[in-house]
Amino acid sequence: MKKMNKLLLACAVSTMAAGNVYAATLKLAHALPTEHPVHASLDWFANQVKAKAKLRVKVYPNGTLGNETNLLQMVQNGTIAFTKVSAAPLTAFAPDYKLLSLPYLYKDRDQYNEVLEGPIGQEILESSHDSGFVGLAFLDAGARSFYTDKAIKTPADLKGLKIRVQNSALAIDTIKALGATPVPLPYGELYSALQQGVVDGAENNIPSYFSSRHYEVKKVYSYDKHTMVPDVLVVSASVWDSLTDEQRSIIRDVAKETVKQQETNWKNYVDKSIKELKGYNVSFVDSDIAQFQEAVKPVYEKFRKENPDLVPMLDQIQGM
16 A cells, blocks of 8 residues: 555655646756857856756757757747847847847957846847847957958958858848958858858857868958857746746846856857967968948948937937
C-alpha cells in the first residue's frame, strides 16, 4: 500500500511539472559561434538565471537549432524560451524597432547608452509582447562597417558592388542610398557567398567579421560605422507569462547585469580580434564619415513619411 501511495504521488508530481513550463529545462539558442563575445554573455545570463531564479536553462550555440529567423519563430511559438537576435529583423514584428536601424542615429556612444538604457529603450523592448516575444535587454553589437576587396573611403567606392545585408527594409534602404546593391542573405550562408562571388562584400562589426572567418575571403575593413544596431535578448511571451512575478523580476535584473557583462566581453574581444586580424594581413581603412552621413539623408526623409507614428520618438532621440 505504501508503495502504491508513493507511486501515485510521483505521478502527480510528474503531471504538475509537465504542466508547469518553468519546471522544465528552458532553451536559450543563438546562431553565433562559441568564441563570439555574445555567446559568453548569454552563457553567463543562463548560469545566473539558474542560480538566482532556480530555473534550468540550457544554451544551444552555433545555429544548432536554426538561424536567427528560425529561432525567433521558435521563441514566438514557445518551442524555445530565449534567443539573441539583431534589432534589424525585429522590425517585421514590432515597428518601434525600426528606429534602431537608422544610419548614424546617435551623436556618440553616450547618447546610444542613454537611448537604449532609458525610457525609450524600455518602451521598444516591451512593444513586441503581442508578437509573441518580450525584449529583456539590448546587448552591445558595436558599429557596423563594410568589408570588401577594396577600401571604401566614400560612398562612391560602393558603386556597382553587391553587399550582403540583414533582411531589414531600413538596411536595404541604407545600402541603396550609399550606391551599392543590397543582397539580403542568411548569415550562415555569407561565407560561401563571399567566397563564390555571389556578393562582393558585407557589413558587420569586428567580432562577427573575425569569429566567422570572413577575413579569409575579404581583407579590407573600412570604418564607416553606418549603424549601431544592438542585439536584443528576447524571451517567449508564453514562457514569460507562465513565470512567477518573482522569477520575472530576477530575470530582468540578470538581463540588466548581462548588458554590463557584454560591454566588457565585447571590448576585450574587439581588442583581441584587431590584433589577430592584422596578423592575417587585414587592412583597416578610415572612411570619410561626413560623406556617408550626407548620403543617407534620403533614408530619414522616407522613414518620416512611412512611419508617422515613430516620428515623435525619432525627434526625441535627435533632440537629446
